Amino acid sequence: MAIRYWPKGMPRFLDIPQTTIFDNLVVSARRYPQKIAIHYYGKQLTYAELLSEVEAMAGYLQKKLNVNKGDRVILFMQNSPQFMIAYYAILQVGAVVIPLNPMFTTQELQFFINDSEAKYAFVGQELYTKIAPLVKTTCLEYLVVASYFEYIDQPSSTILPPEVSTPPMSINESFVSLWMKALQFSLKPNQVVMNYKDLAVIPYTSGTTGRAKGCVHTHESVQANITGGSVWARLHSSSVNLSVLPWFHVTGMVFGMHIPIYIGATMVILTRWQRELAAKYIEQFQITHWINISTMVIDFLAYPNRSNYNLSSLQIVAGGGAPLPKVIGEKLKNELGLEYIEGYGLSETMAQSHFNPIDRPKLQCAGLPQFGTDARVIHPDTFEELGPHEEGEIIVHGPQVFQEYWRQPEETKKAFIKLDGKRFFRTGDIGKYDEEGYFFIVDRLKRMINVSGFKVWPTEIEGVLYKHPAIQQVCVIGVSNVRQGEAVKAYIVLHKDAKVTEQEIIDWAKERMAVYKCPRTVEFTEQLPMSASGKILWKVLMERENRQ
Incomplete structure (x- = not known):
């Protein structure tokens, strides 16, 4: 196919660095040692400090935990300096990052641990109780537990999320090292021979049957989108990036962490999305780039005190996951003078395969294929x-x-x-x-439901709901939702004489799966539409829902 429009001055192909992702940090730390790499609720880390802590954690992994090249290491944390340090430490010793959604339950975690055969995990302390029961009962052997609170300068005038404001726990288990104690060993790792063709990260996605699949990415495939994203989004060393998309997700990982490190930019990190804090930080740190999902933009533009802040430093507001409603895109343009730059990609393409041109975007559009794509x-x-x-x-x-x-x-x-x-x-x-x-x-093409950028597979949810003793039949579909793009709805046929309410079903589900997967609404019905062969006709339910 022919691409008739291409941004002026933009090359069609980019040379991909034949170096590792970790090398990007080494280069930026050498170029900008005293430059602020991270702002985190008042705490600052320079590039030199960031690299130093990465090397110390890499040394601990290698010399205390015996993590070797090719080993898979789970990263079960929220956005924080520790997430970034752990990620690059894993890469420095030649191991492979397994980033997992902090909303996963213990039952869900068990699958990912067994599938990846990971023996080690970095864990946010607020998530410790979810993963601790799986140590020794699976192949998981050891945890490094981090408290985000330890990277906060006190006192802080900012209203912090609970997981950030909670002081470090005392954990006395033989299979646990606390983050700060691990760093205090100040061990220097031995150099590991690495190649840009080596494995770097395995983000998980859902398959057509609902079973999660690990997407194997090399340093090279990740570097392709690091370099491509930086050029396309006009990111450079003077950029200031609002890093709020979850880093376990490929878009947040690439644009919130990898690209800023590659170009030596500054990252303003939020562990949780807070629109008032985002507005404050845009003004305070003169943020230039904000990569997000559409639900954040909707929430931000609805913030009543937004006009109290000077947001003129913003140059690029971009994202994907779910199309931005046209009326919201027009509001962004009218009130902030910015056009929303949408992109498209999957875990299999390490974020963007397509991106709208900065100077000529189209709303509700995936954009143009990226460099060399x-x-x-x-x-x-x-x-x-x-x-x-x-x-x-x-x-x-x-x-x-x-x-x-x-x-x-x-x-x-x-x-x-x-x-x-x-x-x-x-x-x-x-x-x-x-x-x-x-x-x-x-x-x-399949039945996937897109909830705030997260992929949700109906068959997986149905499999859990069928375990409820009151449920005879169930069919899960995606329904339109203003804030989330789509939400999960379950049509349920109850067993005869079953006594249960819709809300009780929802509450039961919340105990067994991540919140974003849970049905937002439940509708009881006498029967589900069936084909002659006995298959539930989910498309009929979708059509019925769309007519309402």
Whole structure:
């Protein structure tokens, strides 16, 4: 396909560094040793200090815990200096980062530990009780537990999130090291021979059956989006980045952490989204770039005291996960003079495969394929390539595409097709492109529900709900939600004589799965629409919901 519009002065291809992600920090620390790398609720760390703590933690991993090259290490924390330090320490010793959603329950964590065969984990202390029962009962052997409070300068006038304001716990377990004690060993790691083709990180995504799959990324595939994202979003060493998207998610990871480190920019970190604090920090630190999800923009523009702050330093407001409603995009333009720059990507593409041009974006649009990326639209059954405005499955070939699904060769095989001698990833998303080469997401090929940028699979939720003794049949669908993009709704047929309320079902589910996966609404029904072969017709329920 031909891309008729391309930003002026922007190259079509970028050379990808043949170095590791960790090397990016080393270079920036050498260039800007005394520059502020991190602002964290009043605490500051320079690039020299950041590198020093990374090396000390890497030394502890290597010399005290015997973490070796290729070992998988879980990162189960929220945005914080410790998350960043742990991530780069894992990379320095040649190990592989396994970033996990802090909202996962103990039951969910068990799968990821076993699947990745991780023996070690960095854990935020507020999450300790979730993961501690899995030590020794799974392959997990050792935890390094961090208190975010230890990176706060006291006293702080800021109203801190509870997980940040809670002082360090005392944990007396043989399988636990406390963060500060680990750092105090001040061990220097031995150099590990690494290559840009080595594994770096395995973010997990959900598969078509609901079973999570690890997306294997090398340093090279991550570097492709680090370099590409920095150039496309006009990020540079003088930029100040509001890092608020969760870093366990690929977009937050790349734009909130990796890119700023690569270019030597300053990061203003929030552990939890707080719109009033975001406004205050934009003015205080002269923030220039804010990568987010649409729900944050909606909440920020609804903040009644926003006009009390000078937000003129903002140059770029961008994001993805769910389309920004047109009326919100227009409000952003009218009130702040900024156009929302939307992008598109998946865990398999390490964030962006597409991005709207900064100087010519289109609302509710995925944008143009990124540097060196070949994206097309095909018929999902025949694989016939389709033309402009024809709807089909989006496929992607590019340097940011993952290598394989972790130890799932059959799923990997199904995820790729060959076309014109190239290996294309099948995104599973239905889309189209216009005559200028801009892509638009139309629908989901599978039943995936998008809740505030998180992928939620109905089959997984149904599997949990079926365990409720009162439920006979259940069908889960996604319904439109102004704040979250989509929300989960469960249609339920109860067993005869069952006595339970809709709210009781919701509360029961919250104890067994991450909050964003839980049904927001439950509707009891006498029967579910069925096909002649006995399959539940979820599409009929979707159509019924859309008519309401």
